[in-house]
Amino acid sequence: MSQSHPSISRGAARDAAHMRRALALAARAIGRTRPNPPVGAVLVRDGVVVGEGHTAPAGGPHAEIAALAAAGEAARGATLYVTLEPCAHHGRTPPCVEAILGAGVAAVRAAATDPNPDAGGGLAALAAAGLDVALGPCRAVAAALLAPFARHVGTGRPLVTAKYAMSLDGRIATRTGHARWITGPAARRRAHALRDASDAVLVGAGTVRADDPALTTRDVPADRPPNHPLRVVLHGRGTLPLAARVFAPDLPGRTLLATAGAPARHVAALERAGVEVLRLPADAAGRLDLDALLDALGAREVMSLLVEGGATVLGAFLDAGRVDRVVAFVAPRLIGGAAAPAAFGGRGIDRMSEARELVDVRVERAGADLVVTGSLAAADAAPGAAGRTADSRPGPARAGAARRGAAREAATSVSSAAPATGGGPDRV
Ligand code: AOF
Numbered sequence: 001m002s003q004s005h006p007s008i009s010r011g012a013a014r015d016a017a018h019m020r021r022a023l024a025l026a027a028r029a030i031g032r033t034r035p036n037p038p039v040g041a042v043l044v045r046d047g048v049v050v051g052e053g054h055t056a057p058a059g060g061p062h063a064e065i066a067a068l069a070a071a072g073e074a075a076r077g078a079t080l081y082v083t084l085e086p087c088a089h090h091g092r093t094p095p096c097v098e099a100i101l102g103a104g105v106a107a108v109r110a111a112a113t114d115p116n117p118d119a120g121g122g123l124a125a126l127a128a129a130g131l132d133v134a135l136g137p138c139r140a141v142a143a144a145l146l147a148p149f150a151r152h153v154g155t156g157r158p159l160v161t162a163k164y165a166m167s168l169d170g171r172i173a174t175r176t177g178h179a180r181w182i183t184g185p186a187a188r189r190r191a192h193a194l195r196d197a198s199d200a201v202l203v204g205a206g207t208v209r210a211d212d213p214a215l216t217t218r219d220v221p222a223d224r225p226p227n228h229p230l231r232v233v234l235h236g237r238g239t240l241p242l243a244a245r246v247f248a249p250d251l252p253g254r255t256l257l258a259t260a261g262a263p264a265r266h267v268a269a270l271e272r273a274g275v276e277v278l279r280l281p282a283d284a285a286g287r288l289d290l291d292a293l294l295d296a297l298g299a300r301e302v303m304s305l306l307v308e309g310g311a312t313v314l315g316a317f318l319d320a321g322r323v324d325r326v327v328a329f330v331a332p333r334l335i336g337g338a339a340a341p342a343a344f345g346g347r348g349i350d351r352m353s354e355a356r357e358l359v360d361v362r363v364e365r366a367g368a369d370l371v372v373t374g375s376l377a378a379a380d381a382a383p384g385a386a387g388r389t390a391d392s393r394p395g396p397a398r399a400g401a402a403r404r405g406a407a408r409e410a411a412t413s414v415s416s417a418a419p420a421t422g423g424g425p426d427r428v
């Protein structure tokens, strides 16, 4: 670094600051754009920000269009900082590339290429039209932000985050099942922020029986309406109370009961009470087929799924190799008791060599508690995934898209290994 020219590094620092602002704008759209990615855009002329924007809900303007509208004539000769390559296609909205050219923008910095094969190619088109175009900076942060969209556009399935609160000795409840509360208010606020940023949230029937959660988003900043993700209850055997809070007809947002093998008369009674039911196939062991569930949620444009437990459901997702990210809230307190449940039930593994390894691990504090986050390597590499039947994979119609998606995701995770703001933009 000491060798770099001062004016070049000042320019790189300014570029990074504008892109970070664009990423902050994109973050405001998370959970509110499905099936589109949340994107942020900033227009800068002569060092002054002249327009800003982020993606509107699907069918509405893209981030660049919002920033161009805010800038008006000031966009002429400006540099556009955008967290995703501008689209080059006619989708629900016209191509951003044409609007950028029409407005006379001089330069474009994009933090990521578009994993959607239909919309990509925008940077190349802008470069061909004579604009000064480059990829970066902040590529790793942008890739993490786009991961749910990349997963969904590539495979038709959502990215799965496992979230749980546990004691320092790894328990998510006492031996009697009591769990309110393990963590403090700051950690619980973060958990609501996770719901606010998710397209769907999922719990098992056991959690509905034991905790009666509403699964709505509360306790988030009041500067905008909260996002209430689609609530999904996994229902295997047994019955559920019709009066459970999650089924209340006046809750904001929607609830879906996903079931394989629940008693038909009971399910019919829930349906009569207004609950939407998704009937799914069972796997070889008679349990609900999680891949069929992920396909069905993907078809409903769910790009990000937050699995909140309990231990049986989290264990099933881990055994199936279908956990992509983990957010663990760890309280510095001890519960003990051999019968007190751990975060992940299920079958588990025999040997430590089979343990699933987290990468990109971060540890933060939330009040007295710790927040440990990380990602799991590609799910199909999981030992539990090896035993799954071939027909539980994405259907042939999607196979090409899935392969493309896997290749693009691999590229994404490579770039996410780079430092968040390190290095300057790469010329296109
Ligand atoms: C952008 N800027 O802010 C977003 C983009 O159907 P449409 O017209 O809304 O296009 C959706 C596709 O556009 C989406 O699948 C993704 O490839 C891209 N998203 N592109 O230029 C944005 N959200």
Ligand code: ZN
Pocket (backbone or CB within 6 Å): 062, 064, 086, 087, 088, 094, 095, 096, 097
């Ligand atoms: Zn666009």
